[in-house]
Amino acid sequence: xxxxxxxxxxxxxxxxxxxxxxxxxxxxxxxxxxxxxxxxxxxxxxxxxxxxxxxxxxxxxxxxxxxxxxxxxxxxxxxxxx
Numbered sequence: 001x002x003x004x005x006x007x008x009x010x011x012x013x014x015x016x017x018x019x020x021x022x023x024x025x026x027x028x029x030x031x032x033x034x035x036x037x038x039x040x041x042x043x044x045x046x047x048x049x050x051x052x053x054x055x056x057x058x059x060x061x062x063x064x065x066x067x068x069x070x071x072x073x074x075x076x077x078x079x080x081x082x
Contacts, residue, residue: 001043008081009046011065046082 004010016038021027026044028037039047051066067073070080 001046004079008079010079011063013063 053064072081
């Protein structure tokens, strides 16, 4: 989560190397998919209860964030406010 976007905060997803993971980071492992999700400790406070989904729709497809903590969000779904 970074400051910015239409509603004040933006979800950021990127790849990282194992050496970039801090011991303070929260790491969720999905062994069956061979994927790990790493979240920095400041961002985790904004993400409790978040549901992440993926859509393959031609229009509007991609990752979908459903955050029960967000008081507002923009139409693109990648920005929120608390």
